[in-house]
Amino acid sequence: MPVKESEILEAVRGDDVPQMQVDALIALVGDMELHGRDRSDPMREIPARIGDRWSLLLLLLLRIGSFRHATLKRLVAATSAEGEISQRMLTLRLRTLERDGLIDRTVTPSIPPRVDYAITGLGLSLLERVESLMDWVRENNPAIRASRDRFDALGED
Amino acid sequence: MPVKESEILEAVRGDDVPQMQVDALIALVGDMELHGRDRSDPMREIPARIGDRWSLLLLLLLRIGSFRHATLKRLVAATSAEGEISQRMLTLRLRTLERDGLIDRTVTPSIPPRVDYAITGLGLSLLERVESLMDWVRENNPAIRASRDRFDALGED
DNA sequence: CTGTATCCCGTATGATACTG
DNA sequence: CAGTATCATACGGGATACAG
Numbered sequence: 001m002p003v004k005e006s007e008i009l010e011a012v013r014g015d016d017v018p019q020m021q022v023d024a025l026i027a028l029v030g031d032m033e034l035h036g037r038d039r040s041d042p043m044r045e046i047p048a049r050i051g052d053r054w055s056l057l058l059l060l061l062l063r064i065g066s067f068r069h070a071t072l073k074r075l076v077a078a079t080s081a082e083g084e085i086s087q088r089m090l091t092l093r094l095r096t097l098e099r100d101g102l103i104d105r106t107v108t109p110s111i112p113p114r115v116d117y118a119i120t121g122l123g124l125s126l127l128e129r130v131e132s133l134m135d136w137v138r139e140n141n142p143a144i145r146a147s148r149d150r151f152d153a154l155g156e157d
Numbered sequence: 158m159p160v161k162e163s164e165i166l167e168a169v170r171g172d173d174v175p176q177m178q179v180d181a182l183i184a185l186v187g188d189m190e191l192h193g194r195d196r197s198d199p200m201r202e203i204p205a206r207i208g209d210r211w212s213l214l215l216l217l218l219l220r221i222g223s224f225r226h227a228t229l230k231r232l233v234a235a236t237s238a239e240g241e242i243s244q245r246m247l248t249l250r251l252r253t254l255e256r257d258g259l260i261d262r263t264v265t266p267s268i269p270p271r272v273d274y275a276i277t278g279l280g281l282s283l284l285e286r287v288e289s290l291m292d293w294v295r296e297n298n299p300a301i302r303a304s305r306d307r308f309d310a311l312g313e314d
Numbered sequence: 315c316t317g318t319a320t321c322c323c324g325t326a327t328g329a330t331a332c333t334g
Numbered sequence: 335c336a337g338t339a340t341c342a343t344a345c346g347g348g349a350t351a352c353a354g
Contacts, residue, residue: 004235011231012224021222028217029236035214037238042301046294047287051208053327057192060185065178067169069336074168078161079186081194086328091337101304112335113334122300129293130204136286137203143279144199147258210347226316243348248317269315270354 004029042100049100050130054085054093059119059127062103066118069094102126161186199257206257207287211242211250216276216284219260223275226251259283 008025028035036043049055054076061067061075069090077084085093094117097103102123108114119127137144165182185192193200206212211233218224218232226247234241242250251274254260259280265271276284294301 007235008232011235012228015225015228017222017224024221025218025232025236028221035217035236035238039210039239042298043291043294046301047204047213047290048208050290051205053196056204060192061182064181064185065174068172071169071172075165075182078164078168079182080192081198082196087337088329088339089327092327099305099308100301107336110335111334113337115336122297122304125297126293129290132289133204133207133286134200136283137200140279140282141199144203144257147279148256151256241348244317245319245349246347249347264316267315270317272316 046100046126049096050133052093053082054080054089055097056130058093058097059102059123059130062117062119063124063127066116069115069117072117097123203257203283206253207290209250210239211237211246212254213287215250215254216259216280216287219274219276220281220284223273226272226274229274254280 005026008022008029012022012025038044057076057080058072061072061079067075072094073085073087073090076090094103094105098105098117100122101120104118104120106116106118108116162183165179165186169179169182195201214233214237215229218229218236224232229251230242230244230247233247251260251262255262255274257279258277261275261277263273263275265273
């Protein structure tokens, strides 16, 4: 029996866990890709990008059109509720998105240089799934806020 | 004209941006909920939870069944590719998930005390959308890895 | 068993200055 | 313009000890 499997049996021992659930837990481990093999696994990093401060906004902007580095910086400042993005983070996030194949970077050698960023097909298809997630949040925003209010009210006693 | 709108016009001035794209950019700002009003907005925090180290795994486990605090800690160790979760983070993540209404916490006063965690309908419906995102990553994992390899190879010259 | 309190570290992010 | 380098800061996360 695999090590992980015996770990699961050990983990639930003493609790009254139905065999069906034990099987489901084992299946969860069996498909390691479900939660990612390690922290550099796309299965972990893509959701992390969606959750970080700037990547998603950059993808949303680049879905509208291709923009230059400096233009993108100004557009972030104009569209984000959180203010400006530092030049450093703009470069870092764009590099990571490019590395994962979600956006393209095109350099036009000239003086001054010109660099354009564009979303890729891969990036577009990712945005579709993320939109579905964002739709869920929009729909359930009131429920989440209500739950938070209830939770916070209890702590004030 | 709203402030943000003129900021956008300013941002793209000099670049040859079609009117359609300008309109789309303005629409993006118009719907502030699209990207969230601030960092405590569910629109920002829910994706952040999906991207953090433990929340998603906890939801996946609780979808299989309801478990006690200590059991959950052992199950994370048994199923995660990243090893154990600290007691501190387990409590913090569970509290946040509970506060947002994604899981329920049931206390049974006894000695020793017993606390069970269960996923809610809200949590289940969120997981459906997240599954769709995870499916995308699974499907496109090879493409992403290939893109990374290409990108990294260029830097080695 | 189910937490809370403290201290510590690594990484994401920011501010500023400098370069081709 | 499009970066890079350097230093500074905030926060997620971990280790350990302690409490009801």
